[in-house]
Amino acid sequence: MSATTATTTAPDAIRPAARTVQASVPVRDTLVQIRSLAWRALVKMRRNPEQFIDVTAMPVLLTAMFGFMFGGAIAGSRASYLPLLIPGIIAQTTVTACVAAGVQLREDMEKGVFDRFRSLPIARIAPLAGPMTADLARYLLAACVTLTTGVLMGYRPHGGAAGIAAGLGLAVVTGWSLAWIFMWLGTVAKSARSIQGMSMMIMFPLSFLSNALVPVGTLPGWLQTFTKINPVSHVVSAIRDLMNNGTVTAQVGWALLGCAAVVAIFVPLAVRSYSRRL
Amino acid sequence: MRRARSNRESHAESHIEGQGAPASAIAVEARGLTKTFGVNRAVDGIDLTVREGEVFGVLGPNGAGKTTMLQMLATLLPIDSGQAMIFGHDVRREGHAVRQLIGVTGQYASVDEDLTARENLWLFGRLQGLASKTAHATADDLLTRFDLTEAAHRPISQFSGGMRRRLDLAASLITKPALIFLDEPTTGLDPRTRTQMWGTIRDLVAQGCTILLTTQYLDEADELADRIAVIDHGRKVAEGTPDQLKAQIGTSSLRVNLAQSTDTEAAAALAGEVTRDTAVRTASGSGFSIKLGHANQAADVLIALRDRRLDISDATIEQPSLDEVFMALTGRPRHTSEAETETEASRS
Numbered sequence: 220m221s222a223t224t225a226t227t228t229a230p231d232a233i234r235p236a237a238r239t240v241q242a243s244v245p246v247r248d249t250l251v252q253i254r255s256l257a258w259r260a261l262v263k264m265r266r267n268p269e270q271f272i273d274v275t276a277m278p279v280l281l282t283a284m285f286g287f288m289f290g291g292a293i294a295g296s297r298a299s300y301l302p303l304l305i306p307g308i309i310a311q312t313t314v315t316a317c318v319a320a321g322v323q324l325r326e327d328m329e330k331g332v333f334d335r336f337r338s339l340p341i342a343r344i345a346p347l348a349g350p351m352t353a354d355l356a357r358y359l360l361a362a363c364v365t366l367t368t369g370v371l372m373g374y375r376p377h378g379g380a381a382g383i384a385a386g387l388g389l390a391v392v393t394g395w396s397l398a399w400i401f402m403w404l405g406t407v408a409k410s411a412r413s414i415q416g417m418s419m420m421i422m423f424p425l426s427f428l429s430n431a432l433v434p435v436g437t438l439p440g441w442l443q444t445f446t447k448i449n450p451v452s453h454v455v456s457a458i459r460d461l462m463n464n465g466t467v468t469a470q471v472g473w474a475l476l477g478c479a480a481v482v483a484i485f486v487p488l489a490v491r492s493y494s495r496r497l
Numbered sequence: 498m499r500r501a502r503s504n505r506e507s508h509a510e511s512h513i514e515g516q517g518a519p520a521s522a523i524a525v526e527a528r529g530l531t532k533t534f535g536v537n538r539a540v541d542g543i544d545l546t547v548r549e550g551e552v553f554g555v556l557g558p559n560g561a562g563k564t565t566m567l568q569m570l571a572t573l574l575p576i577d578s579g580q581a582m583i584f585g586h587d588v589r590r591e592g593h594a595v596r597q598l599i600g601v602t603g604q605y606a607s608v609d610e611d612l613t614a615r616e617n618l619w620l621f622g623r624l625q626g627l628a629s630k631t632a633h634a635t636a637d638d639l640l641t642r643f644d645l646t647e648a649a650h651r652p653i654s655q656f657s658g659g660m661r662r663r664l665d666l667a668a669s670l671i672t673k674p675a676l677i678f679l680d681e682p683t684t685g686l687d688p689r690t691r692t693q694m695w696g697t698i699r700d701l702v703a704q705g706c707t708i709l710l711t712t713q714y715l716d717e718a719d720e721l722a723d724r725i726a727v728i729d730h731g732r733k734v735a736e737g738t739p740d741q742l743k744a745q746i747g748t749s750s751l752r753v754n755l756a757q758s759t760d761t762e763a764a765a766a767l768a769g770e771v772t773r774d775t776a777v778r779t780a781s782g783s784g785f786s787i788k789l790g791h792a793n794q795a796a797d798v799l800i801a802l803r804d805r806r807l808d809i810s811d812a813t814i815e816q817p818s819l820d821e822v823f824m825a826l827t828g829r830p831r832h833t834s835e836a837e838t839e840t841e842a843s844r845s
Contacts (some may be wrong), residue, residue: 240586240594248626255623323582331607335668337573338607340596341624 241340249342252425256349266404273319274361280313282368285432288406293365293433298373305369305376306386306458307431312361313394314426318418320354321401323410341495344486347402351395358394362387382465389474396448396478399485406492450477520644521583522549524676524707525570529579532565532731539565541731542579547709549675552702554722555711562731564604564680570709571601571678584722585677600669600677604684607665614640614664615649618671625672639667642790643697653832659690666697677701679710683717695720716816719743727826735826748817750794755809761827764807768798789814 246251264270285304290297324347327333336346366374366387376383401418408414428442429451435443446452454477457470526545532540540562547553557563568574572580572592576753579587583595601607608617615636621634640646643663648656658666662682669677694794698721702708712718718725719739727735727742735742753768755761765776765785772794776787789795793816802809817825 221513240597243593251626252624255620257610259612259620260617263609266611329609331603331605332609333607334603335601335607335621336624338571338596338599338601339621339624340593345624481571 228305244340244342245283245478249345252341252345253348253352256345257352260350260353261356264356270319270356271360273365274312274316274357277315278308278361278365279368281312282308282365282372286360286369286372289432301369301372301374302376302459302463304432305365305374306462307429307455308369308449309362309365309386309390310429310455310458311426312365313358313390314397314454315422316357316361316453317354317394317398318401318415318422320351321403321405321408321414321418324350324402324405325408325414329411338447339385347406347493349491351398351402354398355391355395358391359387362390362396376462378460378462378465380465382461385467386462389454389458389461389471390437393474393478397481399489403485403489403492406489425449425451429455449480450474453477456465464493521591523547523582524549524551525553525581525583525709527570527579527581530566530576530581531571531578532562532569532574533577538731540569540802543727543728543731543733545733547676547707549707552698552708552710553725554718554725555709555726555728556713556715556718557711557813558713561728563728565679565731566728567601567680567709567711571599572596573601597672598675600672600674601671602662602666602677602679602682604681608661608668610653613650613652614645614656617653617664618668621668622671623797627671629758637671641744643667657690657749659686661684662690662694666694670701674706676709677706679708681711681713684713691717720817729826749792749817750786751798751812752760752779752784752786752815753798753802754779754781754784754814756810760807763805764802764809765789767801767807768803771798771801783810786815 246355282305284298285308286301290304292299294300294303327350366376366383370376376386378386400421401414404414404417407415429446429449431451435446435452438446450473453470453473457468457474460466460468460470523546525545525773527543527545528625530540530543530545537565543566545566555563555566555772565574569576570583570588572588572595584598586598588595608614609620612620617634618636618639619629619632622635622685623629627635637646637649640649643666645660645664646669648660653661653664666679666682679698683694686694695717698708698710702721703747708721710721722739724736724738725742726733730785737796753764755764761778761783765778765787768776768785768787772787772789774788776785778785787798792814799809799812
């Protein structure tokens with residue numbers, strides 16, 4: 220019995236704080252929360268390096284495969300195919316890399332730690348925007364690995380440092396914007412596995428039925444129409460103009476406009492359906 | 498135990514005075530709380546009032562709706578119908594305000610498996626508005642308090658069940674919430690860790706926290722709670738202090754094993770004389786069990802046995818089990834059908 224008196228020796232240690240509450244999360248707090256959750260995502264990436272396979276090994280494999288196999292058939296020689304191919308693969312790999320965002324969110328949501336996020340007074344967008352911010356590193360890595368592989372195979376971009384940087388930047392922005400589609404899928408799908416399937420259905424037509432790998436002129440008419448409205452084609456063309464010639468063409472505008480439209484539609488959808496799951 | 502309670506009360510009073518709030522402040526007020534999953538009314542019109550500074554226990558078997566009720570109060574599940582207020586804030590309409598006032602520790606550790614203990618606490622501190630430095634200091638402080646300093650830099654995957662629970666509870670205390678929800682804080686813990694957890698919870702109480710805890714164990718509710726609500730099939734079947742409930746439930750019993758099984762019959766008869774009841778022989782044949790009208794009768798029985806030189810090998814006093822509680826309160830045995838257990842599992 221006497222032992223219980225020890226419990227009162229530190230009465231001020233955990234005293235309920237003064238109860239003033241805020242009605243909503245201020246923007247500054249939201250940014251801190253996003254940054255903290257981005258940090259969490261980066262730490263997790265570092266501790267599970269196998270997550271990087273799709274942004275390291277895959278781009279090398281794709282670049283080498285397409286370069287050596289189709290170079291002669293499509294453009295006459297590997298050297299003349301590379302300026303067409305490398306920007307295409309850069310766009311393709313970053314776009315493919317963003318599929319993982321939805322799968323990971325879904326897996327994360329099934330874990331106990333998301334219950335805690337839900338019980339905390341934090342901005343509803345933070346658990347989504349945090350990992351999205353960390354993923355910028357993945358897209359940049361995918362774009363750089365592809366570019367490096369291309370250069371090793373003989374690709375010589377003539378757009379200058381600024382053009383190359385702008386090309387890589389556009390690829391990253393595209394990956395980040397399209398990833399919101401998969402974040403939304405992540406919040407509505409039943410399981411991580413089903414997201415994988417649905418994402419492939421969306422990703423393959425978008426990335427392959429574009430001008431990424433072949434000159435559009437060789438395609439049948441109906442397919443040409445699709446490739447022309449496919450936003451990935453605009454991104455590929457924009458990156459080609461930036462990296463190969465260092466010119467900012469209207470394609471950059473279309474690409475950015477497409478990205479902005481995706482973000483404007485899918486960010487609210489994702490946040491709303493994430494909050495609904497409460 | 499009694500001593501700890503009275504300490505807690507006096508402290509809670511001084512704390513309330515310090516804040517200038519009325520002594521009868523209400524922490525949780527729920528009316529007709531209801532949640533339906535398909536055709537199953539998991540929570541079926543529960544009323545609940547938890548006063549500030551008290552430990553309120555929600556006692557019930559698996560599938561009774563305890564977790565569902567708690568999740569609704571903690572804004573983790575939408576409320577189908579009914580009303581709930583936490584410190585005067587409507588849970589349905591002011592979820593964000595409510596989340597600033599509560600700490601939630603679930604049945605399953607809600608910490609990040611890939612981060613270390615210290616990283617977890619730092620992250621939750623940052624998310625709740627602490628500066629990076631303060632968050633580190635708070636993390637270290639909580640790790641010390643919860644005896645996790647040695648494990649601070651280890652990944653959670655290497656933690657034992659008890660360590661996870663402690664870390665989980667620590668994570669709920671970062672912002673010193675006024676109200677803490679504990680969902681079955683000791684389910685699945687070994688007896689030693691369980692006792693440690695009880696000590697931790699008592700410390701919180703001594704420091705003026707209001708606690709709403711769910712449990713399947715009568716002894717846990719008895720040890721920790723000031724008042725208890727018994728829940729069955731989503732409905733409240735009884736409410737009161739542990740003593741009030743125990744008075745309703747009935748009596749404890751003394752179970753004795755004898756050193757020589759040949760003595761059993763004589764010993765059982767003697768115990769029957771002392772307590773004026775009938776002793777029941779145990780299945781093994783070397784012991785008996787007898788109901789006690791009062792705890793002191795246990796000593797009377799043992800002394801009588803000693804006087805007659807009937808040597809015992811062991812003796813235990815058994816509290817009424819939860820099954821007996823349910824028998825007493827609902828008039829039928831508690832039954833947890835498989836379907837119910839499954840819905841409970843899929844919910845969590």
